[in-house]
Amino acid sequence: MARTVQATVNGRKYHEENVEPRLLLVHFLRDRLGLTGTHVGCDSTNCGACTVMFNGKAVKSCTVLAVRADGAAITTIEGVADEEQLHPLQEGFWEKHGLQCGYCTPGMIMSALQLLERHPDPDEETVRLELEGNLCRCTGYQNIVEAVLWAAGRLRGASA
Amino acid sequence: MPMIGQSIKRREDLKYVTGSGTYVDDITLPGMLYATFVRSPHAHARLLGVDTGKALEHPKGIDAITGAEAYPLAGPMPVYSYRQATAIKKPDYRCLAHDRVRFVGEPVALVAAADRYAADDVAELVEVRYEPLEPLMDPDESLKPGAPKLHDNLDNNVGLRIERQGGDMEAAYREADFVFKRRYRMHRHTGTPIETRGCIAQYNTGTKELTLHCSTQIPHILKTHLSEILDFPEFKIRVIAPDVGGGFGNKLQVPPEVVALCLMAIKTRRPVKWIETRRESLMAFLHAREQTHDVEIPVKRDGTILGIKSHEIVNAGGYLDARISGPSLGAGMWLPGPYMVKGYQVDIDAVMTNKCPYGAYRGFGSQMGTLVIERSMDLIARQLGRDPVDLRRQNVIKETPYKTVTGHEFDSGDYEAGLDKALEMVDYPALREEQARLRKEGRYMGIGVAMAVEGAGWNTYTAAMAQHYVPTLDYATVTMRMDTSGNVTVLIGDVACGTSHATTAAQVAADATGLPIDTIEVVEGDTAVTPYDSGTRAARFSAVVLPAVAESGMALKKKVCRVGAHLLEGAEEDMEIVEGQVQVRGVPDKSLPVSRVARVAYSEVATLPREIPAGLEATESFKAPVSGLCITWPYSIHIPVVEVDIETGTVKFLRYAIVHDCGVEINPMVVEGQVVGGTAQGVGGALLEELVYDEDGQLLTTSFMDYLIPTATDMPSFEVCHLQTAAPQIPGGYKGMGEGGCVYVYAAVVNAVADAIEPLGVEITSTPLSPSRILELLREAGSNGGKA
Numbered sequence: 001m002a003r004t005v006q007a008t009v010n011g012r013k014y015h016e017e018n019v020e021p022r023l024l025l026v027h028f029l030r031d032r033l034g035l036t037g038t039h040v041g042c043d044s045t046n047c048g049a050c051t052v053m054f055n056g057k058a059v060k061s062c063t064v065l066a067v068r069a070d071g072a073a074i075t076t077i078e079g080v081a082d083e084e085q086l087h088p089l090q091e092g093f094w095e096k097h098g099l100q101c102g103y104c105t106p107g108m109i110m111s112a113l114q115l116l117e118r119h120p121d122p123d124e125e126t127v128r129l130e131l132e133g134n135l136c137r138c139t140g141y142q143n144i145v146e147a148v149l150w151a152a153g154r155l156r157g158a159s160a
Numbered sequence: 161m162p163m164i165g166q167s168i169k170r171r172e173d174l175k176y177v178t179g180s181g182t183y184v185d186d187i188t189l190p191g192m193l194y195a196t197f198v199r200s201p202h203a204h205a206r207l208l209g210v211d212t213g214k215a216l217e218h219p220k221g222i223d224a225i226t227g228a229e230a231y232p233l234a235g236p237m238p239v240y241s242y243r244q245a246t247a248i249k250k251p252d253y254r255c256l257a258h259d260r261v262r263f264v265g266e267p268v269a270l271v272a273a274a275d276r277y278a279a280d281d282v283a284e285l286v287e288v289r290y291e292p293l294e295p296l297m298d299p300d301e302s303l304k305p306g307a308p309k310l311h312d313n314l315d316n317n318v319g320l321r322i323e324r325q326g327g328d329m330e331a332a333y334r335e336a337d338f339v340f341k342r343r344y345r346m347h348r349h350t351g352t353p354i355e356t357r358g359c360i361a362q363y364n365t366g367t368k369e370l371t372l373h374c375s376t377q378i379p380h381i382l383k384t385h386l387s388e389i390l391d392f393p394e395f396k397i398r399v400i401a402p403d404v405g406g407g408f409g410n411k412l413q414v415p416p417e418v419v420a421l422c423l424m425a426i427k428t429r430r431p432v433k434w435i436e437t438r439r440e441s442l443m444a445f446l447h448a449r450e451q452t453h454d455v456e457i458p459v460k461r462d463g464t465i466l467g468i469k470s471h472e473i474v475n476a477g478g479y480l481d482a483r484i485s486g487p488s489l490g491a492g493m494w495l496p497g498p499y500m501v502k503g504y505q506v507d508i509d510a511v512m513t514n515k516c517p518y519g520a521y522r523g524f525g526s527q528m529g530t531l532v533i534e535r536s537m538d539l540i541a542r543q544l545g546r547d548p549v550d551l552r553r554q555n556v557i558k559e560t561p562y563k564t565v566t567g568h569e570f571d572s573g574d575y576e577a578g579l580d581k582a583l584e585m586v587d588y589p590a591l592r593e594e595q596a597r598l599r600k601e602g603r604y605m606g607i608g609v610a611m612a613v614e615g616a617g618w619n620t621y622t623a624a625m626a627q628h629y630v631p632t633l634d635y636a637t638v639t640m641r642m643d644t645s646g647n648v649t650v651l652i653g654d655v656a657c658g659t660s661h662a663t664t665a666a667q668v669a670a671d672a673t674g675l676p677i678d679t680i681e682v683v684e685g686d687t688a689v690t691p692y693d694s695g696t697r698a699a700r701f702s703a704v705v706l707p708a709v710a711e712s713g714m715a716l717k718k719k720v721c722r723v724g725a726h727l728l729e730g731a732e733e734d735m736e737i738v739e740g741q742v743q744v745r746g747v748p749d750k751s752l753p754v755s756r757v758a759r760v761a762y763s764e765v766a767t768l769p770r771e772i773p774a775g776l777e778a779t780e781s782f783k784a785p786v787s788g789l790c791i792t793w794p795y796s797i798h799i800p801v802v803e804v805d806i807e808t809g810t811v812k813f814l815r816y817a818i819v820h821d822c823g824v825e826i827n828p829m830v831v832e833g834q835v836v837g838g839t840a841q842g843v844g845g846a847l848l849e850e851l852v853y854d855e856d857g858q859l860l861t862t863s864f865m866d867y868l869i870p871t872a873t874d875m876p877s878f879e880v881c882h883l884q885t886a887a888p889q890i891p892g893g894y895k896g897m898g899e900g901g902c903v904y905v906y907a908a909v910v911n912a913v914a915d916a917i918e919p920l921g922v923e924i925t926s927t928p929l930s931p932s933r934i935l936e937l938l939r940e941a942g943s944n945g946g947k948a
Contacts, residue, residue: 020277027276036186037179039405041354042438046864049354077179090177094169097829100837101658102176103183103355103405128872135864137354137406138658139833140840141872 007069009033010079019066025059026050028066029076037077037106041135048134051107052076058114060107060133077106080113088154089113089147098147100138108134112148122152163667163677164892167829171682172662181403184358184375189431192360193222195424196279197417197434198269198286199444200261203295203514203857204310207257207288210269215285220278223428224271224286225420227258234419235389238482251311251319251512253479255389255419261290262310262478263516264859265443270420272432295857299452299473299511310478310512319480320510324492327565329503332467336458340540345926346528346906348450348475349849351521351841352869353657355405356436357445359418361425370422371398377411378695380653383687385414385482390422401685407657408841409520410446412697414482417444439862447851448521450475451491453532463544465555467503467565468495468533474518476510481519484510486618490525493566493789494903497533498575498613499555504565514857522838523902524698526614527845534610534907535925538914548911549583549609556611561888569786570613570793572885578819579611581881582797585817591801599919604804605814606916610907611797615790616699616896634700634791635783636708637691640669640716642776644762646740646755647679648716650709653693654701655685658837659898660830661701667826668706668892672713673720674737675754691779699896702826703792707891708782715778720754722772723761727752785889792887792895796820798839798908800876804916806938809931811847811913813876821883823895828882831897836878838900844870846909850928 002018009029016032029035029052040062041049050062053075081087089109092098099105108131115122115130122130127148128141136144175181198210212224237253257268269286273279296302296310302317310317333339359374370392376382379399387394404411417434424432436445452473458466474488492506510518537555541548553576562570588607595605619634639651650669656662662682670677684690693705721735724742728735728750736745743751758776760767765774784791801815818835825831848868852860861867886893906927913934914924921941 022277030185031188031276035179036183037181039183039355040185040435041356041405042864044438044863044865047354047438077177081178086177093177094173097170097833099173099176099658100660100833101353101355101404101406102172102181103353105176106179109177124877128875131872133871135354135869135871137352137408137841137869138837140836140870140878141875142836142840142877143833145872 003067005066005070007071008073009035010075021065021067023066025061025064025066025069028069029061035076035078039103039106041104046135047104048111049104049107051110051134053110053113058111077109080109088151092147092151092154096143096147096150098139098143104134104136108136108144112151115148116152116155120152120156122149124149163670164826166667167827168663168667170660170663171666172656172660183355183403183405184360184373185435187360187373187402189360189362192431192433193272193274193428194276194279195270195272195421195432195434196283197267197440198271198283198288199440200257200264200266200268202261202290202292203264204293205261205290206293207259207261207268208291209289211287212269214287215271215282218282218285220274221282222272222274223424224269225256225423225427226269227254227256230254230256230420230423231258233423235391237389237416238385238414239480240482240485251479252313255416263514264857265440265516266478267417267420267444270424272424272428295514297513297515297853297855297857299475299513302511302513314512317512318509319476319512320484320488322485322489322492322508325503325505326567327467327501327503329467329469329505332458332502335460336466337461338459340457340459340536340543342455342536342539342925344453344455344532344535346449346451346531347927348447348515348851349845350446350448350851351408351410352441352867353406353408353410356438356441357415357417358435359421360431360433361421362431363425363429365429369396369398370425371400372418373400373402374418375404375411376401377404377407377655377657377697379655379685379687380692381695382414386419386422389419398688401655404655404657407696408522409524409697411657412483412520412695413446438864442851442862442867443859444516446481446519446521447477447516448487448518449528449845450518451528455532455536457536457540459540463546463551463554465499465501467501469505470495470532472506472508474508474510475513475515477513477515477517479517480510481517483520484518486520487525491528494526494529494612495533496565497530498557498611498795500557501565515853522841523899526612526903527842527906530610530612530903531907531910535910538911549588552579552609552611568615568788568790571888573793573795573821574885575611575613575795578795578797578821578883582799582817582819585819585879585881586799586801586815604806604916606802606804606912606914608800608908608910608912608915610904610911611795612903613793613795614899614903616794617703617784617791618698619784619787619789619791633784633787634694634704635781636693636705637779637781638705638708638712639691639777639779640712642716642720642758644758646753646758647681648673648675650680650682651690652682652684652705653690654696654705657696659696659701660827664826664830665706665709668709669713672710673717676740679740699898701896701898702894703887703890703896704782704784706826706894708780710892711780711782712778715780716776719776719778720757723757723768724752726768726772727757727760792823792890794820794822794895794897796901796904798901798904800908800912802912802916804913804934806917806920809934811929816876816878818878818901819881819883821885822897823887824884824893825882826894831882832880834897834900835880838902839878839905840870840875842902842905843875843909846906846927847929848874850930
């Protein structure tokens with residue numbers, strides 16, 4: 001039984017009809033709304049490439065049904081900042097070479113957003129622990145950790 | 161300021177951090193269908209019938225193709241013939257199985273439907289009848305006399321035989337005081353890029369063109385193979401590799417699935433997309449690494465390593481992948497390591513079994529050869545009562561260039577100095593003292609040392625184009641085009657898969673032309689607009705492609721200067737380009753912006769003398785200067801320090817020091833990223849990842865819940881020391897380093913763990929060293945303190 005989903009994604013209101021109940025949120029975002037920055041890497045909630053903010057919490061959108069997004073506020077990588085003024089996390093990943101192929105990067109940044117909300121001044125161990133649910137095959141994580149610590153410093157500086 | 165040598169930020173990153181990269185699944189074409197493969201649930205079975213009737217009755221089902229239908233339309237998948245292969249049998253490997261299935265996950269049919277989910281529904285309605293047959297999972301079983309043959313056209317289950325020797329192995333045995341013997345086993349695992357395989361195939365009935373958007377490392381080579389397999393004119397095929405979400409050698413594959421997808425596009429006259437699921441990927445994308453080596457090493461009592469001999473068995477799986485020879489031969493060629501041996505001999509059998517086909521993965525066999533020699537160095541040292549570093553120092557090649565018994569010339573570098581540097585980084589003597597102290601407390605710290613000389617830029621790929629071996633050299637061709645406003649596009653035929661080409665090629669192009677880097681853009685991966693290229697493989701981008709970028713840049717500069725000389729009324733040879741200005745050398749007043757020169761060259765051609773050609777474009781090739789198996793010789797020394805918890809079997813990294821030398825570095829930040837990333841990948845391979853089959857041939861590790869790739873908490877902080885010995889034969893001195901740490905890390909980590917638990921009577925000769933395996937080893941040795 002197809003449903004209607006009304007959701008706010010990156011601050012914009014969407015009204016989508018005929019949403020199959022089995023449609024995954026990640027495919028709703030990618031195939032219906034054209035927001036292809038959110039990626040699919042494993043289909044089983046392990047790799048985190050599909051991470052988005054869902055009502056303020058980082059979730060893996062490959063195991064959320066799109067119909068659950070009815071009434072929800074969602075932020076994807078496309079909504080983190082605009083090109084003119086990157087979010088410090090985006091800057092940090094760029095500055096510290098925190099990405100190579102870039103496929104895990106959007107999910108990694110979305111998880112890191114939540115990490116920094118929870119821990120504005122994290123140490124290395126905290127960063128590694130909090131990002132355990134996001135897999136990267138290229139970097140060995142070293143520069144991802146650096147990127148997040150760099151962004152944390154920036155954000156603290158900005159709020160001080 | 162020269163751009164080469166600067167750690168400039170990557171030019172490709174803005175799109176990735178904002179989610180505006182374009183991977184194949186991000187592309188939607190008008191009228192596009194979605195495809196799903198029907199795959200074998202059996203490891204080995206006779207295919208009795210495939211019925212697509214019910215599937216096509218599904219309201220969203222559009223079409224289906226079976227193996228029987230595909231058989232006359234698509235020829236066999238390629239297998240490369242290398243000079244070194246003394247015998248190669250070619251199993252009849254088709255894009256869809258037609259008589260028997262030979263591994264779990266082998267494609268038997270393809271369906272197309274109106275959307276992604278419907279394609280899966282339709283695939284479920286395809287009815288396949290199988291007669292299960294006994295699977296062969298272990299090469300030892302496949303090799304037994306009377307074992308059933310997996311392929312009727314082969315004499316037995318040996319798919320590939322390579323025999324190689326060099327130097328004087330007889331003398332090595334003659335002079336030996338004893339012969340060290342072991343059997344080593346490396347387990348099956350693979351690269352698992354986070355982006356799985358995917359492709360969109362499209363056929364235009366009007367132009368009769370086949371266009372593919374495909375996640376691949378080899379757009380041009382793929383095009384050539386598709387032309388052969390489909391008997392389709394090559395110039396009517398266009399392969400576009402968009403952003404590629406990791407390759408690691410796995411995406412050097414010519415995927416049978418892509419061949420079948422082309423058939424579907426031709427049949428339906430509509431674009432068809434296939435995006436592999438992770439489960440499919442773990443079952444049916446390439447597997448790698450699984451090998452055993454029965455090794456003999458003749459040794460003198462004084463510690464001289466005289467030679468190495470091995471019988472190598474590769475578990476090749478159900479079919480031979482095109483590149484089966486590479487990792488098989490790679491392991492054999494790396495057996496002598498960086499040591500001065502008198503002789504070597506390797507007999508390689510790639511054996512057919514009912515596992516997924518075996519192919520390329522970062523390191524290309526070298527990590528197995530390195531594991532064999534480096535593990536042996538430690539074990540021989542122990543047998544002789546020597547320190548493992550001391551034994552290496554005694555045997556390591558002291559001077560370069562050095563002619564190896566494998567027929568290569570290690571052209572540059574100081575391996576002993578590299579070893580010293582690595583020892584200094586970790587303060588080796590202090591570490592040994594610390595280890596002794598901790599052992600008294602019942603704590604098990606281990607220090608692993610591994611070193612190797614890594615070959616980059618394999619010369620072998622064009623063998624792909626011949627059914628028999630032909631001598632070949634690697635080369636690259638690059639076109640550089642200046643537009644009417646003075647900006648430059650660099651056209652390169654391979655494709656970045658995290659490998660930073662857009663940045664490093666622009667750095668080299670900027671220095672070659674004298675133009676500001678911001679005016680240079682790199683375009684790759686589209687066969688319609690880039691020169692032919694053998695793809696992103698074998699760490700060849702720096703060693704082969706970038707010299708071509710430099711050549712092409714210098715040629716373009718010459719053309720700009722020629723037009724500039726005419727406009728400035730100077731001599732061509734007196735011209736230079738400085739920060740976007742063409743000027744008479746040393747006379748900045750006499751100058752013109754490059755944009756003005758470009759405008760004249762394109763739009764005011766009438767004002768130029770007839771002998772100056774219109775437009776500003778240059779195409780140049782660079783041919784490998786060396787004809788051996790590899791072109792350049794980077795090297796590295798790894799020293800991890802670990803602590804093994806003997807109650808849980810877990811391995812914790814205390815330090816990880818790396819010294820490496822990849823010649824002149826174009827962008828040290830990028831180099832370090834590759835070194836660390838490659839090492840991390842190998843840590844996963846050594847400790848965590850394993851593709852496990854049960855005795856019926858079912859793959860048990862079909863998701864990232866079971867196939868454990870490393871997380872952020874599994875990884876140490878790596879300490880990297882860069883040495884830069886220029887490659888003497890390569891203009892620019894680059895050696896290439898895309899294999900990263902993958903060559904060395906297995907041996908280093910295994911040696912570290914072995915060193916940690918050696919006092920408990922454990923000898924390690926196989927991988928992976930997962931916690932359960934370490935506990936098992938401790939139990940076997942009766943040394944886990946009586947705990948479970």
